[in-house]
Amino acid sequence: MKTKYIFVTGGVLSSLGKGLASSSLGALLQTRGLSVTIQKLDPYINVDPGTMNPFQHGEVFVTDDGAETDLDLGHYERYLNVPMSRKNNTTSGAIYNSVIAKERRGDYLGATVQVIPHVTDEIKTTILSLSEGDSAPDVAIIEIGGTVGDIEGLPFLEAIRQLRSDLGRDNCLNIHLTLVPYLRCAGEHKTKPTQHSVKELLSIGIQPDIILCRCEQSIPAEMRRKIALFCNVDQDAVFASVDVENIYEVPLKFYEEGFDQKVAIMLRLPARNAHLEIWEKLARDYAEPRGKVTIAIVGKYVELKEAYKSLHEALHHAGVDNRMSVALVYVNSEEVSEGNVAAVLNNCDGVLVPGGFGYRGVEGKIAAIRHARENRIPFFGICLGMQCAVIEFARHVAGLEDANSEEFNPLCAHKVIYLMTEWFDFRTKNLEKRDAGSDKGGTMRLGAYPCKVLPGTTAFDAYKKPLVEERHRHRYEFNNAYKEQLAAKGMVFSGLAPDDSLVEIMELPDHPWFLGCQFHPEFKSRPMDVHPLFREFIRAAKKYAE
Numbered sequence: 001m002k003t004k005y006i007f008v009t010g011g012v013l014s015s016l017g018k019g020l021a022s023s024s025l026g027a028l029l030q031t032r033g034l035s036v037t038i039q040k041l042d043p044y045i046n047v048d049p050g051t052m053n054p055f056q057h058g059e060v061f062v063t064d065d066g067a068e069t070d071l072d073l074g075h076y077e078r079y080l081n082v083p084m085s086r087k088n089n090t091t092s093g094a095i096y097n098s099v100i101a102k103e104r105r106g107d108y109l110g111a112t113v114q115v116i117p118h119v120t121d122e123i124k125t126t127i128l129s130l131s132e133g134d135s136a137p138d139v140a141i142i143e144i145g146g147t148v149g150d151i152e153g154l155p156f157l158e159a160i161r162q163l164r165s166d167l168g169r170d171n172c173l174n175i176h177l178t179l180v181p182y183l184r185c186a187g188e189h190k191t192k193p194t195q196h197s198v199k200e201l202l203s204i205g206i207q208p209d210i211i212l213c214r215c216e217q218s219i220p221a222e223m224r225r226k227i228a229l230f231c232n233v234d235q236d237a238v239f240a241s242v243d244v245e246n247i248y249e250v251p252l253k254f255y256e257e258g259f260d261q262k263v264a265i266m267l268r269l270p271a272r273n274a275h276l277e278i279w280e281k282l283a284r285d286y287a288e289p290r291g292k293v294t295i296a297i298v299g300k301y302v303e304l305k306e307a308y309k310s311l312h313e314a315l316h317h318a319g320v321d322n323r324m325s326v327a328l329v330y331v332n333s334e335e336v337s338e339g340n341v342a343a344v345l346n347n348c349d350g351v352l353v354p355g356g357f358g359y360r361g362v363e364g365k366i367a368a369i370r371h372a373r374e375n376r377i378p379f380f381g382i383c384l385g386m387q388c389a390v391i392e393f394a395r396h397v398a399g400l401e402d403a404n405s406e407e408f409n410p411l412c413a414h415k416v417i418y419l420m421t422e423w424f425d426f427r428t429k430n431l432e433k434r435d436a437g438s439d440k441g442g443t444m445r446l447g448a449y450p451c452k453v454l455p456g457t458t459a460f461d462a463y464k465k466p467l468v469e470e471r472h473r474h475r476y477e478f479n480n481a482y483k484e485q486l487a488a489k490g491m492v493f494s495g496l497a498p499d500d501s502l503v504e505i506m507e508l509p510d511h512p513w514f515l516g517c518q519f520h521p522e523f524k525s526r527p528m529d530v531h532p533l534f535r536e537f538i539r540a541a542k543k544y545a546e
């Protein structure tokens with residue numbers, strides 16, 4: 001079978017959940033025995049979101065092959081349970097970058113380089129690259145970022161308009177996600193924003209085949225008929241995407257609506273039944289927890305939950321696995337001090353310090369870690385969280401008062417966390433870039449690296465295997481010069497690079513559960529395949545709560 005393409009556009013306003021809708025549809029098609037991939041096209045000019053402030057754009061999701069991508073790729077992985085790669089996300093910036101590079105090389109042989117056809121061709125090539133090779137999926141879902149009507153999204157929309165005639169009608173489907181608000185005072189749903197949004201799409205030559213309506217409550221049949229009539233779609237091609245409490249229920253809701261059925265018919269996909277057992281079990285387990293644990297996330301980006309998207313999801317996966325509901329308390333580390341930490345963390349069954357950059361808020365994180373260590377509260381440090389745990393231990397247990405990370409104080413006496421310049425040299429070959437000081441993109445240790453796990457440790461108890469692969473996104477590393485000194489005081493280095501050159505996991509054995517890792521395990525947690533470190537952290541929190 002040739003790869004069939006589904007294009008998902010969004011109308012009316014942003015944040016309607018195109019990513020979740022695409023992921024949920026993908027998951028449903030997968031349960032019908034089809035192989036599915038999803039690609040996100042982002043209209044902004046940044047080459048990737050790696051340089052964007054998490055306050056603005058939310059989390060930067062990292063793939064195995066080291067791409068810094070949009071957080072929607074995290075949803076794709078969590079719903080499809082297949083790893084995404086660099087191929088699954090592109091931006092206007094990346095497209096233009098490549099077009100301009102070609103132009104400079106003279107690849108266009110003297111042509112005037114234009115948005116149409118050169119930029120649109122580049123977009124089409126990126127989309128079609130998904131169906132190349134032996135592992136071409138049965139279905140590729142293409143999610144177009146932004147909202148129809150945005151100037152910057154036009155080249156992407158033009159590209160998908162053209163693809164329909166390139167690939168043939170039976171091989172492409174356009175789904176438009178809109179908002180159908182319910183006006184309480186009028187007591188009815190309003191379809192006008194949807195009509196306008198579809199009119200906008202039609203004006204650029206795209207006729208949606210299916211309208212997916214995000215709404216607070218289900219839409220009555222006569223409203224659906226009205227939308228179908230005004231938007232030129234089949235009467236049975238208007239679906240509701242109703243707000244849910246648990247996002248992993250969306251595939252079940254879509255199935256109840258017959259959404260995947262209609263997609264399968266319109267694309268002439270092989271008629272196999274959907275198998276929803278895993279999704280049903282997940283929804284059941286989520287709805288019936290046997291207890292509750294409270295986890296404090298002590299970080300800097302607490303105002304915007306999207307900044308910790310994968311972390312949030314991984315903790316909930318671990319909660320469902322332990323049959324516990326997980327209450328997350330986001331604590332702004334800038335407001336934590338030795339003086340108030342006991343009060344702030346009172347009632348918490350676990351403390352988690354996530355990744356981050358820069359010195360702001362670090363002393364608060366260190367105070368929280370000290371409190372967790374001394375009071376035997378389960379502690380999980382991720383990336384910067386591990387680095388802070390090492391600093392805390394060096395200062396308060398090993399007596400290295402002026403211990404710090406080179407990132408926060410390059411002049412400190414004990415750089416227990418430091419910049420391994422050699423590292424950039426032989427692995428990323430990015431030393432040149434970093435020294436130039438101007439290029440901030442892609443200068444980190446990024447993507448999946450192997451990690452040896454030492455038997456007899458908390459880490460091994462979780463993973464139950466001697467070699468794992470985890471994803472990284474950081475510049476600084478544990479300084480091996482302090483390994484012996486810290487080990488003598490009780491720190492165990494339970495995860496190492498296969499050649500022993502890098503510390504990947506540290507833990508404290510005389511504590512119920514105290515572990516820090518240099519990588520980001522949250523990127524690999526799936527609802528149906530919970531990450532072992534999160535599972536054990538929540539288990540430890542549950543014990544602590546009891």
Ligand code: GLN
Pocket residue numbers: 354355356357358382383384385407473474475476477
């Ligand atoms: N700022 C730290 C570093 O660059 C940690 C990064 C992170 O937590 N992702 O090494």
